[in-house]
Each structure stands twice: as structure tokens, then as C-alpha cells.
Amino acid sequence: MPHLALLIRRLRSATQLGEDDIAAVRALPLQVKAVEPETPIALEGDRPHACCIIVNGFAYRSKLTESGKRQILSFHIPGDIPDLQSLVLKTMDHDLVTISAATLAFIDHADLSRLIDTHAAVARALWRETMVDAAMFRERILNLGVRSASARMAHLLVELRQRLAEVGLVEIDDKEYRFPITQSALADALGLSTVHVNRVLQEFRSQRVLDIRKNLVKLIDVEKVVAAGEFDPAYLHLIDNSRPG
Amino acid sequence: MPHLALLIRRLRSATQLGEDDIAAVRALPLQVKAVEPETPIALEGDRPHACCIIVNGFAYRSKLTESGKRQILSFHIPGDIPDLQSLVLKTMDHDLVTISAATLAFIDHADLSRLIDTHAAVARALWRETMVDAAMFRERILNLGVRSASARMAHLLVELRQRLAEVGLVEIDDKEYRFPITQSALADALGLSTVHVNRVLQEFRSQRVLDIRKNLVKLIDVEKVVAAGEFDPAYLHLIDNSRPG
DNA sequence: CGATTAATTGAAATGGTTCAAGTTATGTGG
DNA sequence: CCACATAACTTGAACCATTTCAATTAATCG
Incomplete structure (x- = not known):
């Protein structure tokens, strides 16, 4: 299975993407890496130069409190781009770590930026991903609060x-x-x-x-x-x- | 003070916007409305046709539980576009309500869509807003969780x-x-x-x-x-x- | 000024934590 | 493949942060 299959499937199910959009996504240069369980992909304060797509395995995002308590913010599954925000916000405000052994596909920020600038529909689809991400956080707030x-x-x-x-x-x-x-x-x-x-x-x-x-x-x-x-x-x-x- | 002054100020402080971008934002057709305290701007399940900028006053986003408990997700202040998501996700998954008497400026989804399609930098700036929104939700999760x-x-x-x-x-x-x-x-x-x-x-x-x-x-x-x-x-x-x- | 909403108080109850120990899995090197 | 180490899970008992309930007092407003 191609590395971006699940991501593309998700993007398509939500937004209208033309054949050229899909092709452009497929054409992204990927750096694929197999990693161990509990591998940090990006840590709070990092300024990553690439975004990571989970091809296989699972990851979580978490934040540590001054007193050392850990809050897991979200879990991530194949097809997710859990650090998409690093493209726009530059500095990580939380940690991203694999749970299981995982296969990750990294896309350089430069390549992703170029894709977004040239394919508005892809930009829109990724913006949508961010919004769904936020919606899941809101539900988690409801969960913890009430x-x-x-x-x-x-x-x-x-x-x-x-x-x-x-x-x-x-x-x-x-x-x-x-x-x-x-x-x-x-x-x-x-x-x-x-x-x-x-x-x-x-x-x-x-x-x-x-x-x-x-x-x-x-x-x-x-x-x-x-x-x-x-x-x-x-x-x-x-x-x-x-x-x- | 022009209605979008605070929003533009925030967008500029975070991203590089050209003069034409700013001008395009300023040129957006606005429908300005003064509302009472506790006015629902959009409710869960609604499919709004416009986004709302808070010009004056305050608002909150909240979600109700089946058992009737209310969780306030976030507070919003002048310059915020708290229902930006309705542009992309269509259906509201939470309520948006004013706290105080407020002045709201509504931008039609159609106009906003057009602006985004023609001004990539503005699209990027708004995407960034969504990401900061998500970052604040994460911090709230930390707050509630630990x-x-x-x-x-x-x-x-x-x-x-x-x-x-x-x-x-x-x-x-x-x-x-x-x-x-x-x-x-x-x-x-x-x-x-x-x-x-x-x-x-x-x-x-x-x-x-x-x-x-x-x-x-x-x-x-x-x-x-x-x-x-x-x-x-x-x-x-x-x-x-x-x-x- | 009366009525409604917001703030305050006390007492009892509880959902969840903490601590400290024990048990069961899981994995690893010999 | 066993023995040991380590991580994950389980248990009991005491504790406590926060809730619930039920009133009371203080503000706010038409």
C-alpha cells in the first residue's frame, strides 16, 4: 500500500479534490522511516522542518506540567498528520511520540508549502484537518470537564x-x-x-x-x-x- | 475605530500580509449588528452562512452534555472570529453565545471564500488562527486534566x-x-x-x-x-x- | 421596592487519589 | 528455553479535593 493512501482517502472523503490535486499529493517527496515504540517525533520547543504522516502504528500528543504530570492530548492513527501545525506555527507547544513501533513518512515543510501555494483545494483540505483536530480537542474538553x-x-x-x-x-x-x-x-x-x-x-x-x-x-x-x-x-x-x- | 482593526492587527502581528491582502480584508462587505447579552450567534447543529467577528464585547463557546451540563470551551474577545470553522466544517458542533452586549460584524461565507481563494496569504493567516485556537484547546485540556x-x-x-x-x-x-x-x-x-x-x-x-x-x-x-x-x-x-x- | 440573579455559607457525601504492597505479564540475555 | 529483570496490572485502606444539597445573604434591575 502506498504510504499516503490513508491520508488521501481521508482528504477525499471530506473535500472535493481534483485529479491534479491528488497527483500533486502523491508526487510529494517522502522520507520514510521505521521507528521504535516510544520514539519522540517532535518535542515541545522543537522547530521541525518536516511534517510526519503516520503510515503504520500509533502515536500520541502530550504535554507536561511543571510538576511533571503528563496529559495525553490525543491519540493518532495511520493516515493522520499529527504535527501539521509545525508547518504554520513553527515551534512545537507539545510532544509527539509514537506508541507502537511505527512507519512514518516525512514531508519537508518546503515541499508542503509549495503544494499548498499551488493547490488551493489541498490547502483547504488540510485546513479542514486542523479544524477537525480542534473539534476533537473540544470534545476532549467536554470529556474532562463534565x-x-x-x-x-x-x-x-x-x-x-x-x-x-x-x-x-x-x-x-x-x-x-x-x-x-x-x-x-x-x-x-x-x-x-x-x-x-x-x-x-x-x-x-x-x-x-x-x-x-x-x-x-x-x-x-x-x-x-x-x-x-x-x-x-x-x-x-x-x-x-x-x-x- | 474600523470594525476589523483588531482582527487585522492580530493577523499582521503573526503573518506577513501584503498591502493588497490588507486592502482585500478591509474591503470585505460586513453586516454589523449590535446584540444583547446572552445572544446565541450560532448553535450546535446550525449551518451558518456567515462568520462573525467580535468588534466589541465578549462571547463564549460551549457544549452541552446529554445530562444537561454545560462546558464552556473558550472565551472570545474583540478581534476574534470564533466561528471561523463554520466556513469549512459547515455544521456547528457547539454553541457560540455572547456574554455581554456586543457588536458583531458578519462576513458572508461566499465573500470570505472568495477572499481566501484569491489571497493565499490571508488563507494562511486564517489557517494559523485555527491552529492557535487548537493550541488553546490543548492547554485547556492540560488545565482540566492535571x-x-x-x-x-x-x-x-x-x-x-x-x-x-x-x-x-x-x-x-x-x-x-x-x-x-x-x-x-x-x-x-x-x-x-x-x-x-x-x-x-x-x-x-x-x-x-x-x-x-x-x-x-x-x-x-x-x-x-x-x-x-x-x-x-x-x-x-x-x-x-x-x-x- | 419587589423580584430575580449572583454570591456565600455549612454540613454531609463521594468520586477519585495516594500510598504501599503484591501479582501477573513481558521481554531479554545467557 | 529458562531465569531474571522490568513493566504492567491489581488490591486494600486511608485520605482529600471537590460535589451536592439546602439555605441565606447580597446585588442588580425594571
């Missing part, structure tokens, strides 16, 4: 399944998916302690709602998980632009 | 002062600023109960760190507030692009 520990966990796990489905990495009504997350990472993403994550998880397990075992997330009773997380995919804006403005 | 009630409050209040200073609405080292926020709104923004906001506020007051009274936010001891909120303005990317990429 929802209980169990609701947060359920929400996050359904969102991940939804996003994996979007790029075709799970069937849309598959109940389980592979995702290499530890309870401690989950805790840092949900703003909870590992101990509590463990207990919430046990409760879900015993109620036969969901389970996480060895990198395998099982939504045993999808309806219950969706309900527990109050999950409504509207904020992912999956089909938005298919309707006229 | 910081204590008092740290959250301090952080939010310093951020607001910083942003007001950025558009020249307060002097950079002014200790106080007008902002019409109730304790209950503050609670919804910070993911706390009103009762607790009240108590945290009293503690700050008695320690002579900060105070909020009648729409006037006083950072009595700015250093202490900054320290309490672990505030580092890097995420606002104020001067980022002045350095070479």
Missing part, C-alpha cells in the same frame, strides 16, 4: 474505533480493535490515576460492557459503551461537506 | 489578560481588566461547581493573589497568579513566525 471517569473512558474508546473505521482499519461494526495502550497511558489521557482506571476497567469488564487485554480493545456491548460515553460522532464531521454549504 | 481547581482558575485569568493585551485592550502590565464573568460561568469553564469556585476565589482573595468583583478581574499579585496557574504563554504562539522557519 463527564465521569467511566464516561470518559467509554467515550475515548468509541472515538478511537470510529476513527479507525473511517480509514478502513476496522470494519465499521467490528466490536474489537488492536490498540497498544497501557492503563497508565489511558490514565494520562483521561486525567485519572492508574489505580482508578484499573477499577473502572474492572467494573466495565464485570458488567460485560468492554474490556482491554493485551492491546486488544473489545467493546463487548457497543450500545452500552456508546451510551456510557454519551458518544455522538457529529463532532468528527465525517460527511459534513457532502451537503451543500 | 491541574487543581485553583491552578485552573489562575491559568484562565492570566490567559485572558494576555489575550486582551495582545489586541491592545489592556496595557501589557496592567493588573486588572474588565471581563463580565459570573462565578457560575467560571465554574462551567473550569469543570468545577459554583460552590467550589466561590471558595477558591475567596481563598485567592484572602491571600491577596487575585479578585473578581463586578466584572473587574484584579490580578493583585501577578507573579503569584502566573505561578499558581503555571502559566507559560508559549502555546499562544504570539511571535512565532517572526523567526525564520
Whole structure:
């Protein structure tokens, strides 16, 4: 599979791209790299000269507090460009790190800039990506601000399944998916302690709602998980632009 | 003062805009409207046909939970385009409401689209706005996920002062600023109960760190507030692009 | 001036944390 | 492939930051 296949698929599903746009994206010079788990792609304060597309594997964005606590801001899956912002904002305001072993494709800022300047539709599509990114952050704020520990966990796990489905990495009504997350990472993403994550998880397990075992997330009773997380995919804006403005 | 003065000031401070770009922005047809406090500008599910620039007054973005709880996602000040996303994502995934009486300038999506298509630098500047927006959401996630009630409050209040200073609405080292926020709104923004906001506020007051009274936010001891909120303005990317990429 | 909204208070309850230990996996070098 | 080291997960008990409930007081406004 070509390295940019998932990205292109996502961009096309959301915006109208002409054949020349697609061709220009495909023609981007890539530097492909295989990396270990827990490899920092870019760290807070860095000024990267390239953006990274996740071809294979997973990554997370995180921020550290002065007192050393880590907040995981988002998880990223194949097809994502998690550091697109470095093209425009120059300095990283958070860390980007792989979770699993991963294949990354780097596009030089210069090349990406040129593409954007010459292909307005691509620029628009990438702007849209940034906006969906922001929308997911907003939902995460809602999660942390008003929802209980169990609701947060359920929400996050359904969102991940939804996003994996979007790029075709799970069937849309598959109940389980592979995702290499530890309870401690989950805790840092949900703003909870590992101990509590463990207990919430046990409760879900015993109620036969969901389970996480060895990198395998099982939504045993999808309806219950969706309900527990109050999950409504509207904020992912999956089909938005298919309707006229 | 022209309606777009603050917006243009912000865009220029961050990106290189040519005279023709500025002129094109200034030439945008505006529909200016004065509105009451608590006026919904756009609600979740709406498909607006215009974007709104805050000329005067304040607004907030919020999201409701199924169980009726409100999370305030962000506050907005003059010069902001808080619903820029409606141009690209079409459907609102949250509410946008004025706090105070406000003056709003609406730009039709069609006009804005045309501007973007013809002026790449403006497109880039607006993309940048979206990215800073996302960066502020990330910081809010950090706030809600790892910081204590008092740290959250301090952080939010310093951020607001910083942003007001950025558009020249307060002097950079002014200790106080007008902002019409109730304790209950503050609670919804910070993911706390009103009762607790009240108590945290009293503690700050008695320690002579900060105070909020009648729409006037006083950072009595700015250093202490900054320290309490672990505030580092890097995420606002104020001067980022002045350095070479 | 009465009515509504915002701020304040106290007491009891709780969701989640912390600490400290133990157990189960996972991976690695010999 | 076993033995050991390390990371991940699990458990119990005490604690505490924050919530909830239910009033009361203070502002604001027509």
C-alpha cells in the first residue's frame, strides 16, 4: 500500500479534490522511516522542518506540567498528520511520540508549502484537518470537564474505533480493535490515576460492557459503551461537506 | 475605530500580509449588528452562512452534555472570529453565545471564500488562527486534566489578560481588566461547581493573589497568579513566525 | 421596592487519589 | 528455553479535593 493512501482517502472523503490535486499529493517527496515504540517525533520547543504522516502504528500528543504530570492530548492513527501545525506555527507547544513501533513518512515543510501555494483545494483540505483536530480537542474538553471517569473512558474508546473505521482499519461494526495502550497511558489521557482506571476497567469488564487485554480493545456491548460515553460522532464531521454549504 | 482593526492587527502581528491582502480584508462587505447579552450567534447543529467577528464585547463557546451540563470551551474577545470553522466544517458542533452586549460584524461565507481563494496569504493567516485556537484547546485540556481547581482558575485569568493585551485592550502590565464573568460561568469553564469556585476565589482573595468583583478581574499579585496557574504563554504562539522557519 | 440573579455559607457525601504492597505479564540475555 | 529483570496490572485502606444539597445573604434591575 502506498504510504499516503490513508491520508488521501481521508482528504477525499471530506473535500472535493481534483485529479491534479491528488497527483500533486502523491508526487510529494517522502522520507520514510521505521521507528521504535516510544520514539519522540517532535518535542515541545522543537522547530521541525518536516511534517510526519503516520503510515503504520500509533502515536500520541502530550504535554507536561511543571510538576511533571503528563496529559495525553490525543491519540493518532495511520493516515493522520499529527504535527501539521509545525508547518504554520513553527515551534512545537507539545510532544509527539509514537506508541507502537511505527512507519512514518516525512514531508519537508518546503515541499508542503509549495503544494499548498499551488493547490488551493489541498490547502483547504488540510485546513479542514486542523479544524477537525480542534473539534476533537473540544470534545476532549467536554470529556474532562463534565463527564465521569467511566464516561470518559467509554467515550475515548468509541472515538478511537470510529476513527479507525473511517480509514478502513476496522470494519465499521467490528466490536474489537488492536490498540497498544497501557492503563497508565489511558490514565494520562483521561486525567485519572492508574489505580482508578484499573477499577473502572474492572467494573466495565464485570458488567460485560468492554474490556482491554493485551492491546486488544473489545467493546463487548457497543450500545452500552456508546451510551456510557454519551458518544455522538457529529463532532468528527465525517460527511459534513457532502451537503451543500 | 474600523470594525476589523483588531482582527487585522492580530493577523499582521503573526503573518506577513501584503498591502493588497490588507486592502482585500478591509474591503470585505460586513453586516454589523449590535446584540444583547446572552445572544446565541450560532448553535450546535446550525449551518451558518456567515462568520462573525467580535468588534466589541465578549462571547463564549460551549457544549452541552446529554445530562444537561454545560462546558464552556473558550472565551472570545474583540478581534476574534470564533466561528471561523463554520466556513469549512459547515455544521456547528457547539454553541457560540455572547456574554455581554456586543457588536458583531458578519462576513458572508461566499465573500470570505472568495477572499481566501484569491489571497493565499490571508488563507494562511486564517489557517494559523485555527491552529492557535487548537493550541488553546490543548492547554485547556492540560488545565482540566492535571491541574487543581485553583491552578485552573489562575491559568484562565492570566490567559485572558494576555489575550486582551495582545489586541491592545489592556496595557501589557496592567493588573486588572474588565471581563463580565459570573462565578457560575467560571465554574462551567473550569469543570468545577459554583460552590467550589466561590471558595477558591475567596481563598485567592484572602491571600491577596487575585479578585473578581463586578466584572473587574484584579490580578493583585501577578507573579503569584502566573505561578499558581503555571502559566507559560508559549502555546499562544504570539511571535512565532517572526523567526525564520 | 419587589423580584430575580449572583454570591456565600455549612454540613454531609463521594468520586477519585495516594500510598504501599503484591501479582501477573513481558521481554531479554545467557 | 529458562531465569531474571522490568513493566504492567491489581488490591486494600486511608485520605482529600471537590460535589451536592439546602439555605441565606447580597446585588442588580425594571
